[in-house]
Amino acid sequence: MSEPVPPCVILNEPQLAENIGAVARVMANFGLYDLRLVRPRDGWPQERAWASASGADWPLNEANVFDRIEDALADLKVVYATTARPRETMLPILTPREAAAELNRASHEGQTIGLLFGGERAGLETLDIALCHAIVTIPIDPKFRSLNLAQAVAVNAYEWRQTVLDRPPAIFREAPEPAVQEQMIGLFEHLESELETAGFFHPPEKKPAMVRNLRVALGRARFSDQEARTFRGVITALSKGRGRVLAKLAEKKRERGE
Amino acid sequence: MSEPVPPCVILNEPQLAENIGAVARVMANFGLYDLRLVRPRDGWPQERAWASASGADWPLNEANVFDRIEDALADLKVVYATTARPRETMLPILTPREAAAELNRASHEGQTIGLLFGGERAGLETLDIALCHAIVTIPIDPKFRSLNLAQAVAVNAYEWRQTVLDRPPAIFREAPEPAVQEQMIGLFEHLESELETAGFFHPPEKKPAMVRNLRVALGRARFSDQEARTFRGVITALSKGRGRVLAKLAEKKRERGE
Numbered sequence: 001m002s003e004p005v006p007p008c009v010i011l012n013e014p015q016l017a018e019n020i021g022a023v024a025r026v027m028a029n030f031g032l033y034d035l036r037l038v039r040p041r042d043g044w045p046q047e048r049a050w051a052s053a054s055g056a057d058w059p060l061n062e063a064n065v066f067d068r069i070e071d072a073l074a075d076l077k078v079v080y081a082t083t084a085r086p087r088e089t090m091l092p093i094l095t096p097r098e099a100a101a102e103l104n105r106a107s108h109e110g111q112t113i114g115l116l117f118g119g120e121r122a123g124l125e126t127l128d129i130a131l132c133h134a135i136v137t138i139p140i141d142p143k144f145r146s147l148n149l150a151q152a153v154a155v156n157a158y159e160w161r162q163t164v165l166d167r168p169p170a171i172f173r174e175a176p177e178p179a180v181q182e183q184m185i186g187l188f189e190h191l192e193s194e195l196e197t198a199g200f201f202h203p204p205e206k207k208p209a210m211v212r213n214l215r216v217a218l219g220r221a222r223f224s225d226q227e228a229r230t231f232r233g234v235i236t237a238l239s240k241g242r243g244r245v246l247a248k249l250a251e252k253k254r255e256r257g258e
Numbered sequence: 259m260s261e262p263v264p265p266c267v268i269l270n271e272p273q274l275a276e277n278i279g280a281v282a283r284v285m286a287n288f289g290l291y292d293l294r295l296v297r298p299r300d301g302w303p304q305e306r307a308w309a310s311a312s313g314a315d316w317p318l319n320e321a322n323v324f325d326r327i328e329d330a331l332a333d334l335k336v337v338y339a340t341t342a343r344p345r346e347t348m349l350p351i352l353t354p355r356e357a358a359a360e361l362n363r364a365s366h367e368g369q370t371i372g373l374l375f376g377g378e379r380a381g382l383e384t385l386d387i388a389l390c391h392a393i394v395t396i397p398i399d400p401k402f403r404s405l406n407l408a409q410a411v412a413v414n415a416y417e418w419r420q421t422v423l424d425r426p427p428a429i430f431r432e433a434p435e436p437a438v439q440e441q442m443i444g445l446f447e448h449l450e451s452e453l454e455t456a457g458f459f460h461p462p463e464k465k466p467a468m469v470r471n472l473r474v475a476l477g478r479a480r481f482s483d484q485e486a487r488t489f490r491g492v493i494t495a496l497s498k499g500r501g502r503v504l505a506k507l508a509e510k511k512r513e514r515g516e
Contacts (some may be wrong), residue, residue, distance in 0.1 A: 030397075031399040097420070108381045147284075154409045161399065198496055205412065216484040221475055221476060224475075254508070254512050
């Protein structure tokens with residue numbers, strides 16, 4: 001199955017060209033490209049939008065500009081309004097995740113889909129929202145509701161892409177393939193014998209518990225083959241290498257007759 | 259049950275003060291507040307950060323600045339590195355959603371948690387990532403990978419908040435409560451310095467990769483406080499103890515006039 005067509009992004013009366021550019025950038029990050037602008041305050045095009053898009057030029061180059069929000073939504077079948085403060089409407093209220101799941105399903109059915117965002121200051125009017133099929137509310141902390149426009153687009157675009165990718169579920173690589181137990185046991189015994197020599201296990205009656213604790217802690221790392229070999233090298237280096245250095249010092253002292 | 263303490267946000271070598279302000283703003287949007295800056299390029303404080311935070315001043319007012327990434331992570335128990343391009347490390351790779359679930363669980367258990375982000379241009383070095391317990395990868399479209407720093411924080415902060423709102427986690431403990439990073443960093447540095455003395459790191463140009471591999475492999479064990487102390491004892495015993503034994507033998511030989 002091919003990837004579904006992503007939602008278009010409709011910005012209603014956006015104010016700052018920098019924000020439009022930042023929206024284009026984050027759209028490109030998550031695979032969206034259809035940008036529609038309704039009455040951008042400073043007109044269009046605006047150089048500062050391209051400057052802040054960091055190379056995500058194509059949504060800007062292809063952006064369509066509209067005088068009326070109705071025209072911007074005209075060809076869409078499913079449109080959701082994104083707002084932090086849902087007004088008194090009888091529309092369903094969705095989280096960005098629920099919205100992405102619904103949009104994904106609609107797009108797979110061949111429906112044209114879109115996400116509507118209000119301008120930086122005014123947000124969306126109830127009348128604009130009434131043109132939509134649901135409200136998407138980002139779970140903002142009520143203590144600080146001032147969400148940047150591009151961040152609102154980011155959260156929804158991210159949820160869209162995550163939803164599309166989820167269908168085959170995310171790959172979770174936990175750790176390299178672990179070494180066989182034989183190798184780990186060799187490592188444990190090597191360590192314990194060197195520690196025995198170094199007088200680490202005292203009092204002697206505590207040795208079994210100490211050995212067990214060391215094995216549990218190290219075993220949890222699930223060393224790979226290569227890592228297990230490396231740590232045997234570490235043990236050898238620490239015990240023999242340092243030993244050699246000190247023995248050599250002692251020898252020199254002896255030579256000097258100290 | 260009270261809300262879990264949210265993750266702190268660590269920015270490693272951030273370049274633009276505007277981005278730091280935008281990060282503070284989006285942190286406030288999603289209920290985060292502990293901001294840590296490692297070597298901000300233009301110094302700190304920077305007026306432009308406050309200007310671009312749109313009133314989310316408190317993460318900036320309280321921000322802590324560090325010279326070393328190790329110090330910024332010192333008090334944390336669980337740290338994830340956010341990067342779009344996971345390097346060759348053996349760390350688990352999580353989606354922002356999986357990461358939020360894990361962090362939520364850890365925070366409910368009273369563990370200190372954090373999210374590490376690289377600077378705008380350079381991202382994170384492999385050695386920085388080696389101090390973390392997992393990599394969080396935002397599902398960016400490979401056709402346009404240039405994600406704004408504040409957007410990366412936004413996606414993770416949003417997932418944190420959504421996760422916290424969604425459910426108190428099922429607590430199942432796989433391992434003892436991990437030591438703070440300070441202790442693990444102390445353990446790493448102790449081990450590396452003894453290995454240096456023992457001539458383990460050769461050829462010298464391979465040392466960074468060897469150090470990284472040792473840290474990742476040992477970090478995976480998630481040593482508890484007690485275990486971390488034990489392994490420092492192990493290192494001391496192996497390096498000094500063995501030396502003492504050999505020195506004593508040499509001394510005895512000398513006494514016997516051999």
